[in-house]
Amino acid sequence: MTEERTEGKPTDGTESHDPDFPPAFLSFMRQGWRDTSLPVGPRPEVPNYAKRRAAVSAAFPGETLVIPTGGEKVRANDTEYRFRPGSDFAYLTGDHDPDSVLVLRPNGSGHDATLYMRPRSSRQTDEFFRSRHGELWVGRRHTLAEKSSELGLPTADLTELEAALADLAPARTRVLRGFDAGVDAAVHPYDGPRDEGQPARDRELAIAISELKLVKDEWEIAQLQDAIDATVHGFEDVARALPADRGVSERLLEGIFALRARHDGNDVGYGSIVGAGEHATILHWVHNHGVTRPGELLLMDMGVENRHLYTADVTRVLPVNGRFTALQRQVYDIVYASQQAGIEFIKPGVNFKDVHLTCMRVLAEGLADLGLLPVSVDEAMDESSTVYRRWTLHGFGHMLGIDVHDCSNARKETYRDGVLDEGYVLTVEPGLYFQPEDELVPEELRGIGIRIEDDVLVTPEGAVNLSAGLPRRADEVETWLAEQREAGPRLPG
Numbered sequence: 001m002t003e004e005r006t007e008g009k010p011t012d013g014t015e016s017h018d019p020d021f022p023p024a025f026l027s028f029m030r031q032g033w034r035d036t037s038l039p040v041g042p043r044p045e046v047p048n049y050a051k052r053r054a055a056v057s058a059a060f061p062g063e064t065l066v067i068p069t070g071g072e073k074v075r076a077n078d079t080e081y082r083f084r085p086g087s088d089f090a091y092l093t094g095d096h097d098p099d100s101v102l103v104l105r106p107n108g109s110g111h112d113a114t115l116y117m118r119p120r121s122s123r124q125t126d127e128f129f130r131s132r133h134g135e136l137w138v139g140r141r142h143t144l145a146e147k148s149s150e151l152g153l154p155t156a157d158l159t160e161l162e163a164a165l166a167d168l169a170p171a172r173t174r175v176l177r178g179f180d181a182g183v184d185a186a187v188h189p190y191d192g193p194r195d196e197g198q199p200a201r202d203r204e205l206a207i208a209i210s211e212l213k214l215v216k217d218e219w220e221i222a223q224l225q226d227a228i229d230a231t232v233h234g235f236e237d238v239a240r241a242l243p244a245d246r247g248v249s250e251r252l253l254e255g256i257f258a259l260r261a262r263h264d265g266n267d268v269g270y271g272s273i274v275g276a277g278e279h280a281t282i283l284h285w286v287h288n289h290g291v292t293r294p295g296e297l298l299l300m301d302m303g304v305e306n307r308h309l310y311t312a313d314v315t316r317v318l319p320v321n322g323r324f325t326a327l328q329r330q331v332y333d334i335v336y337a338s339q340q341a342g343i344e345f346i347k348p349g350v351n352f353k354d355v356h357l358t359c360m361r362v363l364a365e366g367l368a369d370l371g372l373l374p375v376s377v378d379e380a381m382d383e384s385s386t387v388y389r390r391w392t393l394h395g396f397g398h399m400l401g402i403d404v405h406d407c408s409n410a411r412k413e414t415y416r417d418g419v420l421d422e423g424y425v426l427t428v429e430p431g432l433y434f435q436p437e438d439e440l441v442p443e444e445l446r447g448i449g450i451r452i453e454d455d456v457l458v459t460p461e462g463a464v465n466l467s468a469g470l471p472r473r474a475d476e477v478e479t480w481l482a483e484q485r486e487a488g489p490r491l492p493g
């Protein structure tokens with residue numbers, strides 16, 4: 001299914017700058033290799049993945065379900081980005097290899113699962129040393145048996161997938177589209193033009209998986225806590241490297257956080273946002289080419305993605321010189337009060353939308369106190385107005401899990417217009433942003449951007465803040481920053 005990637009290039013994956021292969025070298029390379037085996041056994045979390053597959057199976061009785069992970073993405077020419085598995089595929093299998101495809105076939109009472117994968121390079125062909133996808137280029141892959149043992153899932157060679165997909169009845173098949181062009185082309189469940197987008201039947205599969213993900217099981221909550229704890233660690237490293245009395249580049253801070261993540265065996269779940277001064281007013285500031293300045297604020301929105309791909313999403317604002325000015329603190333306290341009101345409001349049964357309104361009303365009241373609202377708070381909060389949004393810009397938060405914006409295919413009625421339930425994990429992240437060129441705010445507010453973001457678990461009693469390892473209140477943030485500086489720089493080692 002991936003051959004089209006090499007179209008127009010030598011089929012063995014070599015490049016024009018690669019050396020030739022004289023026969024003497026080829027025959028010498030083909031001999032004398034000892035077989036090896038990987039020391040793998042069933043991973044403890046295997047039953048969790050089986051449970052999720054059973055839930056998807058129950059939603060689509062009698063139908064074949066095809067769920068690819070996707071392939072490596074070209075960065076430039078023949079270099080690729082580091083592979084990141086498709087979230088839904090990883091959620092259902094735990095497999096992290098590129099190009100794999102999960103197929104669930106109806107068996108009368110439920111489904112039989114098969115993981116189609118690229119097994120280790122055979123020594124019977126020259127692929128292992130000639131192809132850039134061969135093991136001497138990319139490292140040892142699992143055999144079919146090794147992968148099966150590790151994931152508790154029957155496996156088959158990816159080369160058999162095309163035949164397996166060939167005879168599927170369109171009306172009884174659903175594909176998670178958009179991940180693997182080869183799979184998408186192989187299964188044609190509709191006659192319309194390709195550019196009409198994902199057909200409704202396939203869309204229902206994506207929706208069902210997204211809605212299953214709304215409730216996190218205990219193992220997932222442990223993964224999220226692990227990612228969040230690693231994130232706390234990373235924020236501490238950054239705070240310890242942030243000088244109070246001189247500027248450093250935003251990229252230094254981005255790099256320290258990334259170094260901590262990679263050193264711990266993790267990654268970042270999204271491009272770190274490190275906004276010094278007025279860069280904090282740009283919501284997705286990822287250029288990070290600015291410099292901190294004592295006296296200004298520093299906004300950092302960063303999250304570690306752990307080795308099972310669950311990610312944190314945390315934002316903190318620090319006063320670079322160690323102390324908020326009275327005005328900075330006034331704005332900070334409005335955002336804090338908004339976030340606190342949102343967290344206190346959250347419990348099973350409340351509407352997602354009402355959490356939003358709870359947070360936004362506190363922000364609107366704060367804007368009124370600052371003398372900025374052109375109308376009353378009630379008028380501003382009316383659906384026909386919402387003028388306060390000039391300075392709040394975004395919603396209160398989003399679901400969090402294996403994607404930073406998790407459950408994104410859930411229907412509006414189960415997510416934005418839905419009701420929170422036990423086991424949901426979501427961010428609470430109100431903010432206030434005063435653009436440097438905003439003539440409707442006093443000059444001293446221009447260029448201030450503040451967001452406080454935490455990751456919250458919905459429990460029977462209410463909400464538990466999973467990221468409480470980082471303080472949020474203004475005075476506590478100052479104390480924490482001073483403590484980190486006192487402890488001194490800490491680099492992984």
Ligand SMILES: [Mn+2]
Pocket residue numbers: 313398427429453
């Ligand atoms: Mn977020």
